[in-house]
Amino acid sequence: MTADFGSRVASARKRRGLSQRDLATAAGLSLSLVKKVEQGQRETVRLETLRALAVALRVRTTVLQGAHTDAEWADEATVDLWEPVRRALAGGPDDLEDRPSIDGVRAVYDGLRPALTAHRYTEVAAALPALLRDADALDERDGRAIRSRILGMVGWLLVQNRQFDTATEALTRAIDQAPDRGTAVAAVNAQVWNHLRQGELALAAELAQQWADDIEPRFSRATGLQLALWGRLWLYVANVGVRDNSPGLTDDALALARAAADRIGREVTYDPSPHRPFGPVTVAQIAGECAVITGHPERAIAIGESIPATAVVSATAAPRLRHRLDVAKAHTQLRQYGEAIAVMRELHHTAPEWLPQQRYARDILGEIIRGRRTLTDDMRTLADAIRLEY
Structure with a gap:
C-alpha cells in the first residue's frame, strides 16, 4: 500500500471533519486499521474495506483507491x-x-x-x-x-x-x-470481468461502457444475442457501480440491463463455451449481489427465493453459482450460519473445482468459523475443500 493511498483517506477524513475514531465507527472498522491505512503501514487493503471507507467518507471508492488493486x-x-x-x-x-x-x-x-x-x-x-x-x-x-x-x-x-x-x-x-464485433464482445465481457476480479474498477467501467456504447442495439430489430451481449456489459457496469459507492450508476446500469432482459423475455446463452447466460434471472441475481454489498441481506435472500428453478438455464452456470455464494453471504450477515453452511455444502457438491477458486467463499466461511470454539464436520470439510488458510 502506498503512502498516497493513506494520504487520500486522511485528506477526505479531515475535509469531512471526522476524527480517526469517528471514521472507524462510521465504516465499521477498527481504529487500529484506520490508523495503519492512513500511515501507509498496510501493504494491501481489501476492496470491501475501501468501499466501507468510501461510504463513511461519502466519496467514490476509486477516489481513495488510486492505483491499488485487490487480486488474489x-x-x-x-x-x-x-x-x-x-x-x-x-x-x-x-x-x-x-x-x-x-x-x-x-x-x-x-x-x-x-x-x-x-x-x-x-x-x-x-x-x-x-x-x-x-x-x-x-x-x-x-x-x-x-x-x-x-x-x-x-x-x-x-x-x-x-x-x-x-x-x-x-x-x-x-x-x-x-x-467482427459480435464475436469480439464475448471476449470483451471476460476482459471486463478480469479487471473487476482484480479490483480494477476504473478500467472495468471504462471498457464496459465503451463497448456498450459501440454495440448498442436497436431494440425493435435486435436479436436476443445482441441484446444479451449488450445487457451483460451493463451488468458489469452495475457491478462496478456498487463497489465504487455510486448508487446512481448502479441503478441506471441495472435498469438498462433489465430493459434488455425484459425485451428478450427469458434466459439466453450468449456464449456456450463456457456456458454464460443473460436474461431476467441473471439480472435478478446481480441485483441480489448488489443488495449483499450494500448491506441488505434480506433483499438478497428474497431475490434468491423468487427465482423459480425452471427459469435457471444451468445449475452450474457461473452466474448462478456466484448468486448462491451471495445467498450464503446474506445468511452470514444475518448470523444464520446453518443456512449459510448448507448453501456452501450444496456448491461444493455441484461445482467442486469451481469453489476453491472463489476467495469470496473463503471470506464467507472464515467469517463463520472465526468466532467458533469448535467446528462441525461440514465446516472442516469445507475449509479443506476451499483451501482456507489456518
Missing part, C-alpha cells in the same frame, strides 16, 4: 495445473504432421462444452494445449473466428482460475482475432 492470485496447485496451457499460448515450433481443419478444431472445441459447463478444470486444462496448437496452425484468415472463440474461452478459464496476466494476453488476442 492462483495458488501453487492451480498454477501447476495450467502451466501447459500457458506454454501453448506462448506458441512454439509448428511440428504438426497432419494439418488441422476448421471443422476438426471446432468439433474438439464443441466437445469440451460438457466439461466446461460442469467446471471440470482438470479435464479441460489437459485438452487445451493441443487445441490451442491446432487453432494456431489454421489458416490465418479463415481460422480467425474459431481461434477467437477458443482464445476467449481460455481467457475466461484463466480469469476463473486467478491467472490474470495470462488471461489478459489471451483475451486481448481473442478480441484482435475476432472477425
